[in-house]
Amino acid sequence: MNFLEERILKDGIVKEGNVLKVDSFLNHQMDINLFKQMGEEFKRRFADKNINKIMTIEASGIGIACVVASYFDVPVVFAKKSQSINIDGDVYVAEVESFTHKNKNQVIVSKRFLGPEDHVLIIDDFLANGCALQGLISIVAQAGGTVEGIGIAVEKGFQSGGRMIRNLGYQLESLAIVESMDAATGNVKFRDQSEV
Ligand code: G4P
Ligand code: NA
């Protein structure tokens, strides 16, 4: 078991409806030493890639992305969620549907901060159905940039996002892949990644 899986077992809380609460260390209160370990691990897993930009989506991806970026020594750009219909031509736009929140957001990135010269590592806290990731990938494509890889803290392996993204050919690295969880017992089972 790796450091993040251990921390999830120690401090994660399984809620009804297949929701894993990790707000004591990941997406409300944030354990920066844990984020540093994540940064080191992503740096190791993407060592052969020439990455000049980290991209994420607000809100809870930003903290992790910033710490990870310090290991790559590159800037972070985050996609902003926008309700506005009056979006001007200076931004790339993607529609992101939230399965969890049952709503749609347009996410935007200024054209000033992403272009064909960019080799991007996408970072986020959770991967469930992959709608957020699809939006970010679309924005990098609109910019003519390259997605070099995707680093996720917690993938919900029983939802479809991970398979979809890997089938598209991206190097997707999730530090913890939850295969199943049980709110009644609090049990969490992880996918064995020791062979990959
Ligand atoms: P998807 O992007 O993979 O399709 O995810 P989905 O719509 O299912 O998830 C919507 C939001 O809920 C995302 O945050 C995602 O990170 C979060 N989420 C999904 N499953 C879990 C879970 O089991 N536990 C926790 N803690 N979060 C989960 P968001 O609302 O888009 O952004 P943010 O503002 O919270 O960062
Ligand atoms: Na979130």
Ligand code: NA
């Ligand atoms: Na997120």
